Amino acid sequence: MNQRTARVSAASLLRPDQIAASWLARYRDLVDDWDAFAEALGRPLPVTLWANPGRISVAALTELLVEQGLSPQPIQGLPNALNLPPEFRAGQQWWYCVGLAHAQEAVSQLPVTLMDLKPGQRVLDMCAAPGGKTAQIAFALDNRGTVVANDISYARLKALQGNLDRLGVLNVTTTQSDASNWPSAGGQFDRILLDAPCSAEGTLRRHPSLLQRLDPSDAERFGSRQRALLRKAVQRCRPGGLILYSTCTFAPEENELVVADILAECDGRLRLRAIDIPGFDTAPGVTQWQGRVLPPELARCRRFWPHRNDTGGFFIALLEKDAGLSPEPEPELATLDGDGHDEWLEGLRSKYGLPEGYWCRYRVHRQTRRGLHLMAADHAPPAVPPAAGHGLFFHRTNVHPPKPTTSGALLIGPEVTRFRLELSRKQRDAYLRRETFAPTREQRAVHPPGQVIASYRGYALGIAILHRSGVIESQFPSRWSGQAAGTD
Known part of the structure; x- marks a missing residue:
């Protein structure tokens, strides 16, 4: 980072007196150490990376970083992640550009680790962009099976797909939809992640200018939207399944109060699970706020204050749906064009010396006239809602000679012999x-x-x-x- 950038960054950092004079002062009685909290918000965040498990081990990534003169720090509780100095530019590194690692704030990596993910599960990421958590889910399922990643914004969905392509994710179908209206015809899911849109107070260490834009009405406005999303998540969750609700804000109106209202609506059909996060110093969920007393089980939620773990602010609730409820029928599956591609595949296999039977591990289909997409062999996306994309665009057939895409080259690269x-x-x-x-x-x-x-x-x-x-x-x-x- 050049000196000018460093000066601008330092000048933009928040001061404790700015924090004390802001909307955040209402949290003074919730925070165990206000001075430490305000001081932490004035420090830049470390850069946190996770190693792409399909391409590199965290030990090998550590070696690459050490060779660059860096001192990556392991993170207790996140064995696949490393911390680097705040000024480090991960996106400019060769290994980042080719998908060996992904940058994602430490607390943002935690929700996926709590979802008890196993291969064979069907998973919905309701508000998925920019895709870091989606990719984590995909790899937790061993890059197999079916993940549906939804976002309401087309532009954000494109950014999400770019991250999935760079990282080599094969088991994700993307959809563009208002998740609060996600259709019943799409079926139910074993696991649902709702990383809800919020007022983002917890991101102030990355975005100090946000402090000037915080509005007292934000918490109530977002809370209404979050209730609609969490209500839909409960509907789309299979009996016995789990819903992970998270935000990056401090506001109880967007956190505990939302969870409490949905629990009350469900009248015993939904329960809060206790959360254990070794290596992280967390606070229990709030059970009283501005005169409202919440059920004591709301303490099972976890709050992440920036000063406790040198992170951003975050909130997590883990909800389990009653296993005794009747499940819905399985959804109709999407019909994909999977025939007539053998000549293209054999040409690619032969040129690059891929092993016999290489393509059997995948499901191939033509999504556009440009070429072929690749998915996990057992990927089974629903017919509804209509997909924005299935899997990874890996081979261009509309050019002469045909050629793999960059994401395709990164995928087949480890087994190429010619x-x-x-x-x-x-x-x-x-x-x-x-x-x-x-x-x-x-x-x-x-x-x-x-x-x-x-x-x-x-x-x-x-x-x-x-x-x-x-x-x-x-x-x-x-x-x-x-x-x-x-x-x-």
Whole structure:
């Protein structure tokens, strides 16, 4: 980070007197140490990464970071995650650009760890963008089965799909819908995540300017919306299933009061589970607020105050639906075009030396005229609501010659035995900057002209073209290329 950026960042940090004079002062009696709380909100957050379990271990990621001169810190309670200094720019690193890791605030990683996820479960992420939690869910299910990731915003859904593609997620269908009206025809789910839209007070360490925009009406306005969403989550949850409700705000109107009202509506058909989060210092849910006394079980909710774990602010409630209720019928499944693709698949397998039977582990379909999408073999999305996308777009068939997408190249890269071009560090940086660069004499001797899968240190980077003229042309997508300079 350059000095100018550092000065701007330091100037934007909040001061304790600003916190004390703001809307947040109403939480003074809820916080165990107000001075520590106000001071914490004036410090930038650490950068937190998790290692993509399908591509790299946290130990190997740690080695890459140490080689860059960094000192990544393990996080107790999040064994797949690491903390780095606040000024670190994760999105500019080569390993981030090619999906070896994802940046996600520590407390935001916790909801998925509490959902008791196992392969074979059917999962709904109701307000899924930007997709970090969706990807966590997908990998907790071993990248198999069926996850439906919904968001109301088309633009946010596109950003979500970009993250899933970069990380190699194969078991997710995306839908664009108002989740409070999510249709019954879509069926019920074993697990539902509702990371609800909220006033976002807990994100002030990342967005200090939000303090000036906080409005006393926000909590009540969001609370009404959150009740509608949680009510729908209860309907769409299978008997015996779990609902994880979370927000990144301190407001009881958006947290405990929402949960208390839905529990009362359900009249015993829903119960709060106790939550245990080893390694994190949490506070119990609020049971009294502004004259309202809540049922004592609301203490089973967990609050995360920024000063206790050096995190943002967060709230979590884990709800279980009565297993004795009658389940709904299974939903009608989407009809997907899965025939007539053998020639394309065999051509791709043969060129890159993939093993016999490679495609049996996946479900292939044509979603658009551009090419083929890949899903987990047992992915079974519902017919309703209509999907925005199924799986991962992995092979372009509307170009000559056909070629894998970058996400497709990253996926098949570990098993490619032919047309794989290992790059030097300097070539890697040029590749990620989408530049044209010269191959070495050894590279020209080994590889004939045409498409190759570029790699660095054995990790696939994407597609490159080795031209007959003697240059390598990067095909790395501009929307993924956060790197502007060498970062090793």
